[in-house]
Amino acid sequence: MSRNEITITIDGVECRTYEGEYVLNAARANGIFIPAICYLTRCSPTLACRLCLVEADGKRAYACNTKAKDGMQIVTQSEEIMEERRAIMEVYDVNHPLQCGVCDQHGECELQNYTLELEVDSQRFAIADTKRETKNWSSVLHYDAGLCIVCERCVTVCKDMIGDSALKTGPRGGAAVDKSYKQSAPKDAYAMWNKLQKSIIVPSNGTEYTNCSDCGECTAVCPVGALTERDFVYKANPWELREVPATCTHCSSGCQIFYETRFDSIDNTEEKIFRVKNEWNYVSLCGAGRFAYDFENRDVKRDATALKAAVEAIKGADTIRFGSMVSNEEALMLQRLKEKFGMKLYNPEARAFQKFLDAYAHASGHSLYPNDFREIMRECDFVISVGSKLRNDNPNARYVFNNIQKINKGAGFYFHPVGDRLVPTFGRSVECFEHRPGDEEAALYLILDLFADRKKLPKGVLNYLDTFHEKRKKTVKEKVMKEVVEKLLDKETGEEKEVKKKVPQMVEKEIEYEHNLLVERLGGDAENFDEIFAKMMKKKESFALIAGEDLFFHPHYENIAKLIALIEKSCSMKVVMTPPKSNSLGVALICELDDECEGYTIGYNAPGDFRLSALGDGDLDMPAMNQQEGTFVTMNKQVVPTNAALEYGGYELNDIMNELGMGRELTIEWTQELPVEKGFQCVKFDEMPNYYLNDGTEKRGYRLATIKRRASRSNPKKLDDSIVISEGDIAYRCNPPRQFSDFTDKAHQIFEKFALRASPERAQELGERVEVLFDGASIVLDVEADDRMSGDIVEIPDFKSGEDVISLFGESRYSKVTIKRV
């Protein structure tokens, strides 16, 4: 997608923007206000509200779906436009309950704001009201249809951004608008009113419940109080809440969020987080970010004895094992401890990623993947995901994948052994390959085969790729229409009826085609792949590869790194990676990690002999991430700050450092000491911004620098079948969506259990509770059916650090296991 700069004129002001950008976005980026309710940046325009009416080169147009052309003249206000807008707001206000006083949106309601802004001071329209029910759609969603203005923002965001498409408009059963208004009401207002009278929002699966990912993004975008978080309903008023800009630290997306805090209640005046908000035009949260906010370590007092014990323990420790939810500053402190006392640092996820990054740097010549997710979401129209369980791993990788399908009219390949029923619904041009675990290299070879500029490929690789192509014959079927008579049972009357119908019939034909063995190997439809791929490639200009966690935990990770480096070089493809856990990237850059954990172990939010823990169950309490300041490295390679939302009364890691004579006065003084040679900058914490500009520009911390080095030139190895797991029970280490760690688990609005998850069919077979036997170890788990999974592979979560599931799996995310019913 091209980004040519052009100039348009809005209300006489010259504005720079890009060709193909919507006028509304151009205006916003230039600080010009155009009223708009239904449009969501990064989503498709729905034209539900029609408030954004403007005059473009003299003609009526809607700013949210009019693309800017060079030299365009836009007028945002005229008598006619203002009359339309006012009438629209009046229509919205018809029968809208007068209950702002109790409403949860009161004070930040767009209906209130626009009603005032457009100076609605009287009401011309009237119609009989319809009773609309209040419903709870899921464990977190609360829908008050009475307040809904059917702007469809919730529908849009769920489809275009989240990918669940769990909502749609449904019948309202309202009275028809009196025809006489056709004359008196302006055109758009009348049309909009007609539509409004007909619809409300319902779950799109036809039931009462959304059965969705429970991300809560729809509640965030709702301009009124119609769609809210169940837990927040009538609990507090928005304006009482103190907004704390922060960063969500549950996964490596590192979304910018606002914690909203207030005293708990009259009886308990302690500050508490009431909800999480986000800049939904520019960031989309997942369910963990939005609902798992109350993971703070409560009621901690300074316990000097415990601190002494911790200091002694550290002096005598052989290993420090730590979770990935640590800030860069804490990681740096741990690294300093290692330098001084020589203990091992153990963090298996970050270690795997570190090794992978090393191999990648070795092969590609730069320390970090070259692109970021925001960039590919904006620019790419063909996206490939390898080694990510998109629905579970990194929510933003999934949103990007989905958004590219929806907004950029894109296509996508999804390579993953675990079958998924949601990903294929992201778009019509999504091709899923359910390959065997361990065969990710084949996927990368296929990418090389399909996308590489053959001139840029080394000879050896070229020849190797050619071995996968064969000429074969196939029979194709052609459609012919034929008339048949069918017997139908009328459900109401119970009678049988005869119906004539035209039914297509297939006629077989044999043709020759090029058979791609790689496609076959990966479980694709090799026979028809050519046509499918040709269709997908139509009008595609920009390509992206998302490399997921499976690749870092692959026995041949070095080879995979080489392949990715080669793809990057030869395919003009943007490459991004999803760091496995919260701050794995930061830890991988800052700490010298070790491969094993032995001897006397300090566990920091991880298992160990002496435990420092922010979960309230350790030998010394530590602050949780919503109680301390610090920086994180996001998967967009951005070093971003987060602030403390809640008070913390105990000791933090820096206090231990101080006891050891190595501390700073404040934890954030470590920020400027982060290693510059790894790409960090010497920037003070307090100088880091954390916000978005009106045009969506991210002003958050700083970007990590990529360090260049000499690339090695060795060719990737050939495929090796020995590491591919092809039969037997297979377990996959994977968390349910919204669960990332003990911290999400602690939150009261996250309900996903620590259980073995399987497709409904497989779950049926397994029964209620099973024992999973690994090499020399086992774990007993409840079985949960996940109706969005398919296939036989089962998922075992690792979010409870105490269970140490990661050690069960060892170096890979897949494991051959034996599953026994218990």
Place this chain on the structure above:
Amino acid sequence: MDGYIIGTIIKAILVLAIISALAGFGTYIERKVLAFMQRRYGPMHVGPYGLLQIAADGIKLFTKEDFIPSGANRLIFMFAPIITAATAFIALAAVPLLPEFKLFGMTVRAIVADLNIGILFILGMMAAGLYGPLLAGMAQRNKWGLIGAARTAVQFLSYEVVTGLSMLAPIMIVGSLSLIDFNNYQSGGMGEWLIWKQPLAFILFLIAGFAETNRTPFDLLEHEAEIVAGYATEYSGMRWGMFFIGEYANMITIGFIAAIVFLGGFNSWGFLPGGLAIVLKVSLFFFLMLWVRASWPHVRPDQMMWLCWKVLMPLAVINVTLTGLWMMV
């Protein structure tokens, strides 16, 4: 001789008891009079017409914590109020309070000690009384106290001069320092009252009396609007009460002196017997002090000093001179 000593002791005790009771009663009167002048009721709930308020206040003063600031000079701090109270009562020893009367066949002279230098003694005693506020203010380690002490020194010393000079003229005329002699000098009825011969001296004495007793408009020692409570800032309970009693005793003393020296003393006045007459006269002075307090504002310290040295003192000197000339002629 023994009888004389016993009599004197009895008299001393009686004077002490009665005058301190009167001082207490004086506070009641003061509050009532001030209240009426502002059309209020004043104390009215404890006892009939609020009369027992004095008792209530007394109990309060006695039971209050006796507070001594940590940085104070304890000894002096504790001693200072006693000086004020003691000097006030000692001064009263030389004042003939009533005419002679007969009790159980004995002639009683209502004076504890008829000194031949009575006036000098009284003035001296009252001058010694200045050590009370002065030491109190200096001992309590409080800046307001210190300012109060400074003002004490300045005010009392200055007005001492005026008091003395204004008394000098009557003394010259009477030719004695004994108050009994003064009284006898005026025994010839109203026409012989010294006020007619010495009106200026009377006015000067009155003004100086206000200053000596620390009353409005000259109550700068403890001017609450400026220096909290001046020398009494840190005092509480009975110690503060002693300052109070001293002040009221002084008021009564001044009243007696004025009555005896200028207004005919305890000579019977028309149909009024001498005893009643002097009580009436003293009451009049007492009332005047309250009345003035209700009516007039305070003066500034500089105005007060200006009044003393530039107005009152020259007038007094002139008065003495004129009196002397008049006597020589």
Place this chain on the structure above:
Amino acid sequence: MSLEEFKDRNIGTQNYRMLDLGESPKSGMEKFKQVVERSVKLELFTGLKVTFREMYKALFKKNMHTVKYPFEKMPIAPRYRAIHQMKRLLESGHYRCIGCGLCEKICIANCIRIDTRYDENQRKEVSEYTINFGRCIFCGYCAEVCPELAIVHGGRYETSSEQRASFSTLEDMLTPLEQLAEQSEFPGFGAISPNADENVKKTPLAY
């Protein structure tokens, strides 16, 4: 006498009169003259006269200012802002407060707190409402802002008690159900007392 002039409380249009005080003396001579003048005119005695006159009135005409509180109480103006009351709906007896939190927001002393919750009837229930009377400055903003006329100021100005908390919860402030019939509306800011005319008097400025 017409009271029009007194009812007009627009300060800007009142007719103030400057007292003719003259210059204060500067040189010593002038000061001396002033003293002599004043002494001769016996100005000081005017003061004595005034106080004596008042005492005469007090003693012989029983013309006292004092209100013998607490035996005798003055009626307070309806707009007086004393301890708050929470009103009820007259028909249903349900409390009027809808938990909108406007009072909480506007409160200058930040002393109002409200607990609300989603109740069984899908309505916002005010589960508790408190005012910290240790902090309240009785500014009346809460009553002014309340859209439901739910929180108002009552007439209870005697607020000493062992526990301020004993009249600061929703239950304490709500009109008791059995007194619902007598519940009256708060006339609000700026309301004048019913007997305002009687109370208006000419300010005595005789001297």
